[in-house]
Structures are given as structure tokens and as C-alpha cells.
Amino acid sequence: MTETVAQITNRRVVHLAGEIDLEHAPQVRKVLLGAVEEGRMILVDMAEVEYIDSSGIACLIEALQKARAISADLALIAVNPQAMRVLALARLDTVFAIHNDLTSAVQAAS
Amino acid sequence: MTVTSAIYAPAEPAPIADSDAEILAYFCQELTIERDLPATLNTALEAMVRILQLEVAEVFLRRQDTDGFVLKTSRGRAAPHRITTRHDDPMLARCMSRRTFVCELDDNGTQAPTAYAPILSRGEAYAVIRLTRRDGAAGFDGRDLALFQAMVNATALAVANVQLREAVDAQRDTTRDLEFAAEIQRHLLPSVTPGEYPVFGFNRPIRQVSGDFFDFFTLPDQRIAFALGDVSGKGMNAALLMAKSASLYRCLGKTIFCPAEILRRLNREIHETASRGMFVTMVAGTYDPASGILEFANAGHEPPMLRSPDRGYESFSADAPPLGILPELTLETQRAAMEGGEFFIFSDGLTEFRYGQGEQLGVEGLIQMLESLSAMPMAERIEKLLSELNREGWSLRDDLTVLAIDDAWIKPHE
Numbered sequence: 001m002t003e004t005v006a007q008i009t010n011r012r013v014v015h016l017a018g019e020i021d022l023e024h025a026p027q028v029r030k031v032l033l034g035a036v037e038e039g040r041m042i043l044v045d046m047a048e049v050e051y052i053d054s055s056g057i058a059c060l061i062e063a064l065q066k067a068r069a070i071s072a073d074l075a076l077i078a079v080n081p082q083a084m085r086v087l088a089l090a091r092l093d094t095v096f097a098i099h100n101d102l103t104s105a106v107q108a109a110s
Numbered sequence: 111m112t113v114t115s116a117i118y119a120p121a122e123p124a125p126i127a128d129s130d131a132e133i134l135a136y137f138c139q140e141l142t143i144e145r146d147l148p149a150t151l152n153t154a155l156e157a158m159v160r161i162l163q164l165e166v167a168e169v170f171l172r173r174q175d176t177d178g179f180v181l182k183t184s185r186g187r188a189a190p191h192r193i194t195t196r197h198d199d200p201m202l203a204r205c206m207s208r209r210t211f212v213c214e215l216d217d218n219g220t221q222a223p224t225a226y227a228p229i230l231s232r233g234e235a236y237a238v239i240r241l242t243r244r245d246g247a248a249g250f251d252g253r254d255l256a257l258f259q260a261m262v263n264a265t266a267l268a269v270a271n272v273q274l275r276e277a278v279d280a281q282r283d284t285t286r287d288l289e290f291a292a293e294i295q296r297h298l299l300p301s302v303t304p305g306e307y308p309v310f311g312f313n314r315p316i317r318q319v320s321g322d323f324f325d326f327f328t329l330p331d332q333r334i335a336f337a338l339g340d341v342s343g344k345g346m347n348a349a350l351l352m353a354k355s356a357s358l359y360r361c362l363g364k365t366i367f368c369p370a371e372i373l374r375r376l377n378r379e380i381h382e383t384a385s386r387g388m389f390v391t392m393v394a395g396t397y398d399p400a401s402g403i404l405e406f407a408n409a410g411h412e413p414p415m416l417r418s419p420d421r422g423y424e425s426f427s428a429d430a431p432p433l434g435i436l437p438e439l440t441l442e443t444q445r446a447a448m449e450g451g452e453f454f455i456f457s458d459g460l461t462e463f464r465y466g467q468g469e470q471l472g473v474e475g476l477i478q479m480l481e482s483l484s485a486m487p488m489a490e491r492i493e494k495l496l497s498e499l500n501r502e503g504w505s506l507r508d509d510l511t512v513l514a515i516d517d518a519w520i521k522p523h524e
Contacts, residue, residue, distance in 0.1 A: 057342060092431050
């Protein structure tokens with residue numbers, strides 16, 4: 001599991017990669033909550049997520065709830081088919097804003 | 111007397127006489143009888159006071175908030191002016207940072223009225239012992255300091271032993287608590303003899319406690335209420351939310367018979383108190399054995415499957431996200447006629463079972479396994495399926511729970 005955070009003004013792009021599971025959830029949680037504290041718009045790039053379990057999804061939900069509480073936006077971008085299947089199965093596609101890429105996410109926000 | 115400080119590093123180790131060996135044997139013997147850390151330290155200090163004829167022997171710990179030290183314990187006849195709350199003796203810091211013996215030498219550079227030694231644990235200084243002779247008494251010579259060194263090393267081993275024993279005791283307490291929690295959890299699940307009821311459930315936690323649950327019970331109108339839930343994550347936090355969700359369901363399910371309404375109510379309750387983004391995927395419903403009609407609602411859970419003798423497998427997707435995420439859920443009750451078929455609800459621990467090079471069993475793999483066992487009665491088939499999954503090289507990654515309803519079930523005595 002790897003993660004990086006890119007900063008552009010108030011926007012934070014968090015790149016997640018690999019297996020986002022119980023073992024890596026504490027690290028993912030820290031990175032996501034850190035990004036929510038720093039940015040007004042948090043985009044989570046999930047193109048390279050090979051596997052995400054409920055612990056990983058809970059991290060995304062906690063970050064989303066925290067973002068909403070401070071009127072910030074959190075969206076998922078470039079969600080690959082495997083991760084999308086998990087999100088769609090649980091109808092979490094109705095909870096998260098999901099965009100194809102960074103450009104469309106930024107356009108949607110503006 | 112002017113005092114200079116120096117690191118004590120004798121060119122030649124002081125010889126240990128037979129009498130000294132006896133002294134050390136006595137010292138070590140004293141340490142073996144103590145059961146906790148304060149008693150171990152006090153015993154060590156008392157023995158040092160006797161052996162080295164000290165005014166006082168003290169143990170200092172570094173304060174968490176400042177650079178100073180706090181007196182943990184002392185033995186001997188401490189002069190009143192020594193009992194203070196602040197201990198900023200620079201030799202304490204020097205001893206701890208250098209992780210070695212230090213002492214203050216007198217003007218002649220041969221004897222020390224005060225000596226310091228660190229208690230080391232895994233290479234780190236855990237505490238510092240300070241020994242002080244009476245004013246006017248002879249200072250520590252090389253033999254005294256060699257004895258001091260040997261006694262501190264023995265004390266460090268005794269401290270490490272006590273800490274290890276305390277850690278083992280704490281681990282044992284945790285294990286016992288987990289066993290109690292697991293037993294309470296098992297009692298939250300219904301228990302029926304396989305084949306004695308048209309509904310059958312199975313739960314296997316990946317850890318000691320489970321984040322999954324299932325339940326079923328007969329309603330006053332003879333319909334059967336059933337549910338299966340899967341809390342996000344694993345371990346104790348998932349187990350606690352599982353216990354809450356299962357208890358709420360058992361309570362609400364006896365007075366509210368509309369599956370969608372039960373899930374809406376559960377969602378509100380869980381959303382009010384859930385933390386860290388935790389959520390519960392859940393299917394709840396009722397089954398009427400007289401008509402074979404199923405009514406159920408699905409909040410974010412893996413689609414349950416209906417197997418009909420002539421139509422094969424039909425799955426029913428969730429129409430709302432899991433419980434605990436949104437303040438209100440919009441979802442409807444789904445309806446299906448079983449017509450002698452079977453209904454399976456399972457947690458993703460089943461479909462995410464790994465085998466071979468890490469491939470997941472998946473829904474297709476599950477269907478294949480169920481079909482290969484279709485000649486068996488249902489409860490027996492589920493048990494066989496789970497024992498097949500237990501084979502070598504296959505690995506469970508999550509709690510595994512199955513609930514099955516058999517519309518072709520006939521009471522054993524009929």
C-alpha cells in the first residue's frame with residue numbers, strides 16, 4: 001500500500017495504491033484525515049487501488065463525514081473497476097461524489 | 111570539598127573477592143522473591159544500602175514534561191534536605207544520556223561520595239540509581255563501584271523480568287476478556303439443530319470475536335424474521351458494533367414487521383453513535399413458510415441469492431448504502447416467491463475467500479460449490495461447503511457468515 005498527497009492551493013489530491021485493508025487502514029485514515037484538515041477540496045485518486053475492504057471504505061467514509069462537517073468537499077476520482085464494483089455493490093456510489101479524473105472533478109466543483 | 115565529575119571507567123575491573131561473590135549471590139537471591147516493580151526496586155535499594163553502607167539509595171525516572179527527574183523511590187536514612195520534588199542534578203541527565211556509570215570524584219580523584227548508574231532495558235536507560243554515602247564517610251572506591259555495577263545489572267534483569275511477567279499477565283487478562291466477549295457473542299446468535307428449522311445460520315470469526323451476525327425467530331403470525339449483518343472492520347471495535355446491531359435488531363424485529371422500516375430505524379440508531387466511519391451492511395426480512403413468500407430489504411450488503419429448482423440463481427442487489435453512514439435511508443422492501451427454492455445470504459468473507467495464487471472464490475465460485483453439493487439437505491450442504499473451504503492453501507480474510515432458508519424444508523417428524 002502506498003499513498004502520496006499533492007497540494008494545489010486549497011486542493012489536496014490523495015493517491016492511494018495497492019491493497020487498502022485492515023492492515024493499512026490506520027495509515028490511510030491518517031493521510032485522509034490530514035488532507036481534510038488542510039484542504040477545502042479533497043480528491044482521492046483510486047486508479048491504482050487493487051483491493052479495498054470495509055476497513056478501507058470506513059476510512060473514506062470517516063474522511064467524507066469530517067469534510068462535510070467543516071463544509072469541505074471530498075470526492076473519489078479515477079476509481080478502477082475492481083474498487084468501483086465494491087462501492088457499487090454497497091450502493092456507496094450514492095454516498096460519494098465519483099469523477100472520472102481530476103479535470104472533471106474540478107469542473108464539477110466549480 | 112570541591113567536586114569534579116568524571117565518567118567512572120576503571121582501567122582494570124576491580125577484582126571480585128569470594129566475599130563479594132557471596133554478597134552478590136545474596137543480592138540476587140533477594141531479588142528473586144519480589145512480584146512487582148516497586149517491591150523489586152525497593153528490595154534492590156535496601157540491599158545496596160546494607161552492602162555499601164549508604165546514607166541513601168534512590169531511583170529516579172525522567173519526567174515526561176520537562177528535562178528534570180522525579181524520585182521514584184528511595185531507601186536509607188535520607189536527610190530532610192534531600193527530599194524535594196525537583197531533581198535537576200545534572201549527573202542524573204548525564205548518566206541517563208550516556209547510558210553508563212558516572213560518579214563524582216573527590217579532590218584527590220580516587221574516591222566518590224556519590225555514584226550513579228542507569229537501569230538499562232533493551233539498550234535504553236529506563237531509570238537512574240543514585241547512591242550517596244554519609245557526609246564524612248569514606249567515598250566509593252573501585253571495589254564498591256564494581257559491586258554497584260554488578261548489583262545494578264542484576265536489578266536491571268530483575269526489572270526486565272517483572273515487566274515481562276506483567277506483560278504476560280496483561281496479555282492473559284486480555285485473552286480471557288476476549289474469550290468472555292466471544293462467548294457472549296455466540297449467545298447473541300440463535301442456536302438450532304441443523305435440519306430442525308427451515309432457516310440455518312453459520313458464523314466463523316476470523317479473529318476471536320466477530321463483526322458479523324445473523325438472527326432468526328418465529329413471529330406471532332408464524333412467519334420467520336431473519337437478518338444477517340456485517341460490520342466494517344474486524345476485531346473488538348467491529349464486535350462491539352455487532353453486539354449493538356444484533357441486539358437492536360432482535361428488539362425491533364419483534365415489533366416491526368416491515369423489513370425496510372426495521373433497517374431505517376436501525377440506521378438512525380447506528381448513525382447517531384457510530385464512530386470512525388464504521389458502518390453495517392445488512393439484509394433483514396421475513397419468510398412465510400406457508401406461502402413461500404420472502405420480503406426483505408438490503409442496506410449495502412452483498413446481494414443475497416434465490417435458487418429456484420427451475421430458474422437457477424437470482425440475486426437481489428442492495429438499494430441503499432449500509433447502515434450508519436447517512437442520517438436517513440431511502441429503501442424499499444423487496445418481495446420474492448421462493449416456490450420450493452432456497453435463499454442464501456452471506457457475508458463477503460465467503461465470496462472473498464482466497465485460494466490458489468490469491469484468487470477470490472467470488473459469487474460464481476460459490477454457486478459452483480453449492481451446485482456440486484445440491485443433492486444434500488441444506489444445513490448439511492452449508493456445513494460441507496464450509497469444511498471444503500477449510501482445506502489447506504485456502505485462506506479466510508474476513509469473518510464468514512451464511513444464512514440459508516429452505517422452502518422445501520419438511521419437519522423431520524412429518
